[in-house]
Amino acid sequence: MRSFYITLKYLAIALWTAFVVGPFLWALSTSFKDFSSVTSGAKYIPWLQFKPTLEGWNVLWRTPARGGVDIAEPFMNSLMVTTLASAISIALGTLAAYALSRYTFKFGFVKNNDITFFFISQRIMPPVVLSIPFFIMLSKFGLLDTIAGLVTVYIVLLMPIAVWIMVDFFNKVPRELDETALIDGCNPFQAFFQVVLPNSIPGLVVATMFCLIFGWTDFFFSFILTFTEVQLLPVRIVALNSSITPWWSLSAAALISVAPLLLVAFVVERFLSKGNLSGALK
Amino acid sequence: MRYGHKYVFLLPGLLVLIAILIFPVIFTVRLSLSGWNSYNPGLDFVGIKNYVRLFTSDPRFWEAFSRLAFFSLTTVFLQYILGFGLALLVWRDVLFKRFFRVLFLIPMMTTPVIMTVIWKTVFHESLGPVNDFLSMFGLTPLWLSDPMLSKVTVIIVEVWQWTPFMFLLLLAGLLSLPKEAFLAASIDGAGPLRKFIYVTFPLMAPISIGAIIIRLIEASKIMDTIYVLTSGGPGTSTETTSFYIFIKGLREFQMGYSAAMSFTYLIVMILSLTVIVNILIRVFIGRND
Numbered sequence: 001m002r003s004f005y006i007t008l009k010y011l012a013i014a015l016w017t018a019f020v021v022g023p024f025l026w027a028l029s030t031s032f033k034d035f036s037s038v039t040s041g042a043k044y045i046p047w048l049q050f051k052p053t054l055e056g057w058n059v060l061w062r063t064p065a066r067g068g069v070d071i072a073e074p075f076m077n078s079l080m081v082t083t084l085a086s087a088i089s090i091a092l093g094t095l096a097a098y099a100l101s102r103y104t105f106k107f108g109f110v111k112n113n114d115i116t117f118f119f120i121s122q123r124i125m126p127p128v129v130l131s132i133p134f135f136i137m138l139s140k141f142g143l144l145d146t147i148a149g150l151v152t153v154y155i156v157l158l159m160p161i162a163v164w165i166m167v168d169f170f171n172k173v174p175r176e177l178d179e180t181a182l183i184d185g186c187n188p189f190q191a192f193f194q195v196v197l198p199n200s201i202p203g204l205v206v207a208t209m210f211c212l213i214f215g216w217t218d219f220f221f222s223f224i225l226t227f228t229e230v231q232l233l234p235v236r237i238v239a240l241n242s243s244i245t246p247w248w249s250l251s252a253a254a255l256i257s258v259a260p261l262l263l264v265a266f267v268v269e270r271f272l273s274k275g276n277l278s279g280a281l282k
Numbered sequence: 283m284r285y286g287h288k289y290v291f292l293l294p295g296l297l298v299l300i301a302i303l304i305f306p307v308i309f310t311v312r313l314s315l316s317g318w319n320s321y322n323p324g325l326d327f328v329g330i331k332n333y334v335r336l337f338t339s340d341p342r343f344w345e346a347f348s349r350l351a352f353f354s355l356t357t358v359f360l361q362y363i364l365g366f367g368l369a370l371l372v373w374r375d376v377l378f379k380r381f382f383r384v385l386f387l388i389p390m391m392t393t394p395v396i397m398t399v400i401w402k403t404v405f406h407e408s409l410g411p412v413n414d415f416l417s418m419f420g421l422t423p424l425w426l427s428d429p430m431l432s433k434v435t436v437i438i439v440e441v442w443q444w445t446p447f448m449f450l451l452l453l454a455g456l457l458s459l460p461k462e463a464f465l466a467a468s469i470d471g472a473g474p475l476r477k478f479i480y481v482t483f484p485l486m487a488p489i490s491i492g493a494i495i496i497r498l499i500e501a502s503k504i505m506d507t508i509y510v511l512t513s514g515g516p517g518t519s520t521e522t523t524s525f526y527i528f529i530k531g532l533r534e535f536q537m538g539y540s541a542a543m544s545f546t547y548l549i550v551m552i553l554s555l556t557v558i559v560n561i562l563i564r565v566f567i568g569r570n571d
Contacts, residue, residue: 013371013382016364019442020389026411027400042414096295103288115292119299124551126503128524129544132313132531133306156302159295188287217393219506224532234395238510247403254396261391269384272454 024255031056031251038247056248060256071236071253078233079260081147081222082215085154089211092155093119093162094204098192100163101170102178119163122156127220130156138225145229153221158211165210169203170196202271209264216261233257313541320535332542342518343526343543347550350522353433354501357440362494364441365448366486370478373456383453390446398510401439402426429519432512436520439507444500448493455489456482487566494562495555502551523547 029044037043037050046052062068099105100116134153135144143149173196181191197204222232237253240246317328336343372382389397404410405425413422425435463485467477505524508514514521514529527547531540 009371009376012367013376016368017382017385020385023397023400023404023442026404030403038409042409042411044411092295092298095291099288099291103291105288105292115296119295122299122303124499124502124548124555126505126524126527126544126547126551128505128527128531129310129548130306132537132541132544133309136309137305152302155298159299163295189290192291213391217391219393219395234393237396238399240399250399250403254400257396258392262388265384265387265391268387268450269380272383272450272457273380 024258027251027254030247031249031255033248053248056246056252059246059249060253069236069240069249069253071233071256074231074233074236075256077147077230078216078257081150081154081230081232082212084147085151085158085215086208086211088151089155089158089162090204090208093159093207094166094197094200097163097166098170098196100167102175116163116167120160122160125156131220131224134221135224145226147230149225150222150230150232153225154215154218157218157221158215161210161214162207165207166200166203169200169207173199205267206271209268212264213261310541310544313538314545316538316541318537318541319539323535323537328538332539333546335539336542336546342521343523345518346521346523346526347547349520350502350504350524351554353436353440353504353522354498357437357444358494358497358501360437360441361445361448361497362490364445365493366452366490368445368449369453369456370482373453386449387446389443390450392443394443395506395510397443398439398507401435401442402511405435426512427516429516432516432520436507436511439511440501440504443507444497447500448497451489451493451496452486455486455493459485491559491562491566495559498555498558502555
């Protein structure tokens with residue numbers, strides 16, 4: 001009975017693993033194909049079933065003038081927008097979360113919980129609702145198709161995540177920590193930056209990871225708010241899909257865009273297994 | 283002791299967020315009262331004409347809404363069941379525990395639109411591996427061009443993408459559960475199933491509610507996957523609210539009308555999420571009282 005249960009368990013794990021890994025393996029195999037090996041039906045194993053070529057990968061580094069796709073530039077744009085927006089969101093969101101966790105606010109009938117809810121509830125806004133007014137707002141300020149414009153919009157996407165994670169995290173950091181620092185003669189800012197913040201690294205890491213994920217994977221805003229000057233990676237790759245569907249370069253580009261966040265998966269798992277996430281995610 | 287400094291902590295974030303959002307929100311409301319379209323661009327005032335049209339003569343919007351409800355509820359339900367199951371599988375004593383944890387997290391780290399492009403090749407009706415496999419049994423389902431099956435395809439992709447998120451929140455919850463409760467249950471001689479029903483599940487109730495709500499909020503915005511996978515098709519069989527608003531607003535440039543739809547969408551969303559929260563609390567916790 002017990003061994004049956006264990007077999008079932010590993011069978012379930014194996015099945016889900018196959019489901020998770022499947023599309024990646026397919027993309028990896030496809031990225032080495034050419035026109036004839038794609039259009040002659042599904043093939044899986046290079047050399048055995050088709051002759052691998054590096055064309056799908058090479059085309060990504062060539063400039064459009066030489067018939068390439070050039071994903072290096074959108075890759076850097078994506079990296080820049082994501083990190084800038086994450087940094088600003090984490091900085092402002094952490095400060096606000098600390099205030100909401102430690103002090104009492106009252107503006108009329110609006111109290112701490114309502115302010116926290118206001119921050120987090122911005123995630124409810126469907127991107128399509130915001131896209132038209134953002135389009136008009138950014139064009140008024142001349143920020144359409146610029147990095148600065150995208151960063152502005154991404155702050156709305158990311159700050160709620162930072163506040164959500166950090167409020168819960170600060171609620172679990174003992175208040176005695178700040179109080180001792182204040183008694184020792186720190187002013188509230190010194191207490192925060194020199195005592196509380198260094199003790200909040202796990203929360204900060206988790207919040208940063210989530211901001212990076214949601215920034216890096218967003219498509220709709222960059223799709224609507226940029227055209228030619230600043231293209232982000234998802235937009236460039238999806239554009240490949242709409243033309244004659246060169247599956248090989250599409251697959252190679254997809255794998256490149258996924259790669260940086262694999263690192264994030266390892267970091268998140270580390271914090272998860274050490275039990276540091278339980279306080280940060282609730 | 284004076285507390286003026288508390289505002290220095292709170293206000294920068296709060297004001298930045300309000301400053302970015304105040305114009306879009308007010309503008310959407312104002313735009314919804316105008317007849318702005320591609321022939322007649324400008325903020326004229328037509329009263330509640332757009333809302334009258336929406337509530338009396340646009341069944342397509344409400345069909346898209348019920349489709350959205352169908353997609354969100356099914357995908358989040360499946361994600362919860364699967365995510366909880368996976369979290370329980372790699373919670374304790376499993377070989378290569380940490381390896382599988384990383385692996386199960388990976389899909390949520392990938393860009394939905396990009397992975398959907400890959401999924402589209404996977405489900406390709408004549409060149410994709412899924413039908414290559416099924417054709418051995420004489421089956422060649424039309425994953426993307428059959429009105430019923432295309433819904434299933436969207437659900438499969440959404441479950442692949444977002445079950446890891448549920449898994450992450452639930453596993454974090456499981457790992458933070460107090461050991462004493464399980465020890466007490468073991469001493470009482472409870473088997474694994476009883477332990478789950480009487481100890482694990484009740485202890486996980488608050489986290490479950492939180493995780494389901496977060497996923498429902500995110501799922502209700504579903505747009506990217508559908509845009510790439512089916513573009514709402516075939517016909518309108520996978521069209522959700524976001525996508526319909528996108529077509530009206532940014533393809534046909536009926537700005538005023540799409541703003542009215544956006545505003546209605548938001549209000550309905552907030553109301554239904556409030557109702558759902560209450561139902562969830564009753565299902566998970568309220569049973570006892």
